[in-house]
Amino acid sequence: MNGHFASNEAATPEQYEHGVQVIDEDKTFNSKLGTYLAIENIIPAGFNYHLISVFGSQSTGKSTLLNHLFGTQFGVMSEEERKQTTKGIWLSKNKKDGAKDNSNQRSMAENILVMDVEGTDGRERGEDQDFERKAxxxxxxxSEVLIVNIWEHQVGLYQGANMGLLKTVFEVNLQLFVKDRESIPRSLLFFVIRDHLGHTPLANLRNTLLQDLSRLWSTINKPPGLEISTIDDYFDFAFVALPHKILQPDAFVASIDKLGKRFKEGYKDPNKSQPKFLENEDEPILLPQYHRRIPADGFPIYAQSVWDQINSNKDLDLPTQQELLAQFRCDEISREVLEEFDEVIMPFERKQAEGARVGTPVVVSDLGKGINKARATTIASFTEKASRYHKGVFARKTVELEDKIDSRLKVLVKGQLDAAHRDSIRGFSEGVSQEVKLNQKKGGVYDFAEIVDNKKQAALELFVSVATATAIEGADWSSFDEELVLLKKELDDASKRLRGEEMRRLATRVERWVKSRVGEAVGLEFNKLGSGRGGSGAPAEGEKPADERDLWDRVWKTFVDIVAHAESRFSDRAKSFDASPEEVEVGLWRLRRKSWGVLQDKIEEELMEGNLLLKLRENFEDKFRYDDEGVPRIWRPTDDIEGLYTRARESTLTLIPLLARFKLLATNSPPPLEEWIGNAPQAMTPADEEDLAPIGGVDEEEGTSLEEEMTVLSDVKIQDLTVRFKKTADGVYVEAKRSAIGGITQ
Ligand code: GDP
Ligand code: MG
Incomplete structure (x- = not known):
């Protein structure tokens, strides 16, 4: 509080026993005025203070009057040495501030400040006149009230020093009004007539004075525009007469007591536009319309700058002065309240900065509560002090302050929202993964879509709760709608990513299943080759021997069936977690391509050279060594071994070109691979293609034809296999021949 007025040196009330000399004899303004007002506790008073000045010729008992009225200790001329004591302008607080009347009410208004203004001695002195005018x-x-202190015997002396003084007052007053007719307050001219003997009633003295004042008014030079104004336009009047202090000391004191009671706050009478003069001798004189409306904490600066203008003979423009004061004070108050704001805000800023430094923005707990309170408190304490100043300036400075506060808070709020955003996204991704893992561990079928929905909801709730708690009340910028939209979008992206991952996991499972099924079922078809009649060994009862020529048809059908089954498993599951039709389409397309690879691998495995030779040999032996009933032959020399051998060998040899090409019997052409795989889906991304092996005849850019893709054995391989198989068959034949002969020998 009042930092501006805190003085380094310890200021004590004792130092200011006689008040403070606001303007000294060299017309210098005393910068200690603020210190004095702080000591007297006036600074925090707002508008709850009053300023009264006393004017009059030198040695008319002005200081004496003030000291009696207000308990002040202004210097008074001693009875012996008759020389001027009051130099410049002194100011003191009413020392009878706490005085109570009979009914224990305040007998005077609170916080009355009185200014004792050096008087002129009536002689014509250029120097004096300059000071008199400025003062x-x-x-x-x-000042609200100007006490004009005159001897009774001076009343009616139109040419006296007092009239000169009043003329000055009127002229400078008009100067002020030229600048602003609207807002300059009226003043009360309070005539205190001293040494009133009582012969002439106060009413007469008053009439005389009012006549003189009107006459005086008519003689002064009025600025353009104010020529026809009357004295009543600017001043109210009050009159009081005091008995002789030395001749009637008791009456003097009693009158002073009575007079003191008039320094109370009165009320503006709405029925009377202006009071003109306060007739009633008990009437309070501190009417609200006289108040200068300078907040107490701004008064020292205002007084100084007003004096500077006056002393340097510049035009005094009070509205401008008040605006300048408002700017100065509002800025000062703003700095003060921002310091307190800083203290609350900085710990939050530090926490955020700490998080940012280590790369993990943190949600600072209680941030919203803290900053809301800080903002409200700061603006409230600014408003409390600064709203007393010029309304326009105050409004502007409030906006400036809010901007300053909000620019700081925006950073904090943004940091908080960013952290909450991060937490939400991370919590979502981690939450979904954990939940999926947990479910997988349990081995159950889980609803991926539901997990995603729940976690997304939780993530949004987390963000909204942080954001709501951080929102600044009454600040239109602090809505987080956009951020929420952004978060929703990112959560959707993350869901999509997680669903993609889940699709990959699903695809891997399905592919594994395809692999094992293809391995089994296709393996079975190839094994049938081992039996010349299409079965492994003898066909079971009732089973029709398989035709070797439709091997590929069976392989293809088996394969297509398995994949179709896998596809329906895949799409059912994928749909269950809200995969879009496009995503499912991509997944199925990938599945078919991968499955084709699986089949190729399986075929390659089955037709590896060693396997193939073995199969050919088994096929041949089955045809050669078993009769049509599946009974092994016992070779006799009479048997047509050669004929059987040749037929069996030729039959088996037809298998080699059959196996060499993946070709369907029905169409005598490769399976419709391209059709079966289908066109690449529109929704496919490069990532979806990354791990796919090219397929000849399907992927144009691959450069190999479908024929090539379907070639299982090369021509060279065929040659080689034929030669090697024949050798094997020959061996079997020789052995048969030998056993036939041996059978005879035995
Ligand atoms: P200032 O120059 O107007 O401030 O006058 P002072 O208060 O210093 O008083 C000047 C002289 O007038 C002092 O000697 C006082 O004792 C005397 N004095 C003060 N009040 C009265 C009064 O009411 N009547 C008379 N006759 N003398 C007074
Ligand atoms: Mg004096």
Whole structure:
């Protein structure tokens, strides 16, 4: 509080026993005015203070009057040495501030400040007139009530020093009004007539004075536009007469007591536009319309800058002065409240900066509560002090302050939202993965879509709860709608990514299944080759011997059936977790391609050279060594071994070109691979293609034809196999021949 007025040196009330000399005899403004007002506890008073000045010729008992009225200790001329004591302008707080009347009410208004203005001695002195004029202007610019102190015997002396002084007052007053007719407050001219003997009633004295004042008014030069104005346009009047202090000391004191009670706050009478003069001798004189409306904490600066203008003979423009004051004070108050704001905000900023430094933005707990309170408190305490100043300036400075506060808070709020955003996304991805793992461990079928939905909901709730708690009340910028939209979008992206991963996992499972099924079922078809009649060994009862020529048809059908089954498993499952039709389409397309690879691998495995030779040999032996009933032959020399051998060998030899090409019997052409795989789906991304092996005849850019893709054995291989098989068959034949002969020998 009041940092501006805190003084390094310990200021004590004792130092200011006589008040403070606001303007000294060299017309210098005293920068300690603020210190004095702080000591007297006026600074925090807002508008709850009053300023009263006393004017009059030298040695008319002004200081004496003030000291009696307000318990002040202004310097008073001693009875012996008759020389001027009050130099410049002094100011003191009413020392009877706490005085109570009979009914225990305050007998005077709170926080009355009185200014004792050096008087002129009536002689014509250029120097004096300059000061008198400046002092009058200063007093008028600041004071609600101007006490004009005159001896009774001076009343009616139109040419007296007092009239000169009043003329000055009127002139400078008009100067002020030229600048602003609207907002300059009226003043009360309070005539205190001293040494009133009582012969002339106060009412007469008053009439005389009012006549003189009107006459005086008519003689002064009025600025353009104000020529026809009357004295009543600017001043209200009040009159009081005091008995002789020395001749009637008791009456003097009693009158002073009575007078003191008039320094109370009165009320503006809405029925009377202006009071003109306060007739009633008990009437309070501190009417609200006289108040200069300078907040107490701004008064020292205002007074100083008003005096600077006056003293350097510049035009005094009070509205401008008040605006400048408002700017200065509002800035000062703003700095003060921002310091307190800083203290609350900085720990939050540090926490955020710490998080950012280690690369993990953190949601700072209680941030919202903290910053809302800080903002509200800061603006409230600014408003409390600064709203007393010029309304326009105050409004502008409030906006400036809010901007300053909000620019700091925006960073904090953004940091908080960013952290919450991060937490939400991370929590979502981790949550889904964990849940999936947990379910997998349990081995159960889980609803991936439901897991994603639940975790997404939780993530959104987390964000909204942080964001709501961080929202700034009354700040239109602090809505988080956009951020929420962004988060939703990112969560959708993350869901899509997670679903993609889940699809891959599903695809892997399905592919594994295809592999094992193809391995079994296709292996079975190839094994049938081992039996010349299509079965492994003898066909079971009732089973029709398989035709070797439709081997590929069976392989293809088996394969296509397995994949069709896999496809329906895949799409059922994928749909269950909300995969889009496009995503499913891509998955199926990939599955078919991969399955084709699986089949190729299986075929390659089955037809590896060693396997193939073995199969050919088995096929041949089955045809050669078993009769049509499947009974092994016992070779006799009479048997047509050669004929049987030749037929069996030729039959088996037809298998080699058959196996060499994947070709369907029905069409005598390769299976419709391209058709079966289908066109690449529109929705496919490069990532979906990355791990796919090219397929000849399907992928154009591959450069190999479908024929080539379907070639299992090369021509060279065929030659080689034929030669090697014949040799094997020959061996079997020789052995048969030998056993036939041996059978005879035995
Ligand atoms: P200032 O120059 O107007 O401030 O006058 P002072 O208060 O210093 O008083 C000047 C002289 O007038 C002092 O000697 C006072 O004792 C005397 N004095 C003060 N009040 C009165 C009064 O009411 N009547 C008379 N006759 N003398 C007074
Ligand atoms: Mg004096």
């Amino acid at each position: 009058a202007l200063f007093a008028l610019a600041t």
